[in-house]
Amino acid sequence: MKRWFRLFIVSVFAIAAVSLVVIQLIQTQRTFSISDNMFNVSVNNAMDEVISQIGSEVVQTDAHRASAFSYQELDSLIAEELLINGIDMHPVVGLYDGSEGSFLYSSDPRREEDLELSPYRYSFQPVGIVSSNQFYIILYFPYNDIFLQPGTRVYTYMSIFLIVVIAAMFFISLRTISNQRKLDQMKSEFINNMTHEIKTPLSTISLACEMLSDNSISQDPETRANFIAIVADENQRMRVLVETILQSAKMSNKNFRINPKPVDINSLIEKVQQSFRLTLSNRSGCIETHLEADPSVIEADELHLTNLIYNLIDNGIKYSTDAPHIVVSTATDGHHLLLRVQDHGIGISKSDQKHVFEKFYRVSTGNVHNVKGFGIGLNYVAQVVRLHHGHISLESEPGHGSTFTVSLPMRG
Numbered sequence: 148m149k150r151w152f153r154l155f156i157v158s159v160f161a162i163a164a165v166s167l168v169v170i171q172l173i174q175t176q177r178t179f180s181i182s183d184n185m186f187n188v189s190v191n192n193a194m195d196e197v198i199s200q201i202g203s204e205v206v207q208t209d210a211h212r213a214s215a216f217s218y219q220e221l222d223s224l225i226a227e228e229l230l231i232n233g234i235d236m237h238p239v240v241g242l243y244d245g246s247e248g249s250f251l252y253s254s255d256p257r258r259e260e261d262l263e264l265s266p267y268r269y270s271f272q273p274v275g276i277v278s279s280n281q282f283y284i285i286l287y288f289p290y291n292d293i294f295l296q297p298g299t300r301v302y303t304y305m306s307i308f309l310i311v312v313i314a315a316m317f318f319i320s321l322r323t324i325s326n327q328r329k330l331d332q333m334k335s336e337f338i339n340n341m342t343h344e345i346k347t348p349l350s351t352i353s354l355a356c357e358m359l360s361d362n363s364i365s366q367d368p369e370t371r372a373n374f375i376a377i378v379a380d381e382n383q384r385m386r387v388l389v390e391t392i393l394q395s396a397k398m399s400n401k402n403f404r405i406n407p408k409p410v411d412i413n414s415l416i417e418k419v420q421q422s423f424r425l426t427l428s429n430r431s432g433c434i435e436t437h438l439e440a441d442p443s444v445i446e447a448d449e450l451h452l453t454n455l456i457y458n459l460i461d462n463g464i465k466y467s468t469d470a471p472h473i474v475v476s477t478a479t480d481g482h483h484l485l486l487r488v489q490d491h492g493i494g495i496s497k498s499d500q501k502h503v504f505e506k507f508y509r510v511s512t513g514n515v516h517n518v519k520g521f522g523i524g525l526n527y528v529a530q531v532v533r534l535h536h537g538h539i540s541l542e543s544e545p546g547h548g549s550t551f552t553v554s555l556p557m558r559g
């Protein structure tokens with residue numbers, strides 16, 4: 148999908164979704180205001196009826212007569228009239244004496260302050276009759292009931308729900324589009340890197356084979372051994388590379404199982420270390436080992452453990468700008484074996500440390516330093532550690548190097 152077309156689709160969708168939400172909000176607001184007016188009219192009608200039934204008696208009497216009312220009767224009369232007018236609610240009812248400035252009665256004395264502020268006040272004074280007695284019935288509808296009347300309530304909830312659904316769908320679609328784009332980018336990067344990574348050892352091997360087949364060169368045992376070492380190292384590099392890609396894909400499957408057997412990790416490290424002889428001598432680097440784990444035999448999958456060690460050392464070398472200096476150490480800690488791979492390379496910033504174990508994640512400086520890779524090595528390492536019920540941690544400081552510590556249980 149072309150960029151402009153994607154932008155066009157997103158913009159149209161955004162405008163449509165925002166317009167829909169705005170229309171919905173306006174509509175809801177209008178429904179509220181209509182229903183608000185209807186509510187007020189209904190309350191007024193109900194109260195007219197209440198006043199006409201009991202009002203004349205109150206007007207002709209004084210406060211003492213007013214207090215002779217059966218207030219519970221007043222409560223139920225109001226509720227009844229409200230129901231007749233379609234309002235199924237029990238408001239707080241107050242009978243207010245305006246000349247005294249106090250309540251003669253309130254159905255909930257804790258709500259007297261709310262009652263005083265309520266706009267629903269109904270005078271007992273019929274039009275045209277002048278009296279010093281100023282009695283009011285005041286109603287208070289708690290919890291903003293106007294908006295929560297049964298009829299409006301369903302529409303209110305539905306509107307809110309629909310707005311949330313539309314907003315959620317919009318963001319999910321945006322995320323899917325952006326993920327799709329990232330995936331496309333990663334795919335093409337992956338193919339580019341893969342071509343480079345496989346072509347280089349292949350041409351090195353083919354060059355070494357050519358040299359070996361030249362009689363004049365292959366006569367010298369030292370030169371011969373050198374070329375054979377080149378072929379072996381490059382072969383091992385390609386093997387780990389292919390293995391990492393294949394196994395990493397396989398490990399995504401939930402049914403994937405490792406094959407644990409007793410493995411001596413110290414001798415495994417010695418073996419892996421051999422594969423880097425040539426690379427290290429070309430870059431005047433070295434691997435320092437402190438293999439102090441005792442016992443050093445653990446229950447592990449030899450193939451995956453070999454690849455894990457290889458990947459960590461290989462990264463240490465790849466991400467060192469000067470002569471690589473890698474320190475590999477092992478130790479035992481209770482029932483765990485600790486494997487530490489330390490380098491003095493470019494290091495990883497705090498914000499990137501959180502992501503380096505994610506599949507396809509590559510720190511952008513990786514490209515600045517022109518280091519090729521797929522971004523799956525550390526993800527594979529983390530998967531192997533997880534399958535062995537172990538733990539991996541990373542300490543790193545940009546410019547000073549990184550230390551990866553793997554802790555594996557001795558017994559699988």
Ligand code: ADP
Nearest residue numbers: 462463466503509510513520521522523524525
């Ligand atoms: P890659 O194939 O890119 O090396 P990895 O999964 O092995 O993929 O590593 C992910 C990223 O983490 C790398 O691109 C690199 O930026 C960073 N990284 C890994 N190991 C090191 C290290 N030892 N020193 C500095 N950066 C590292």
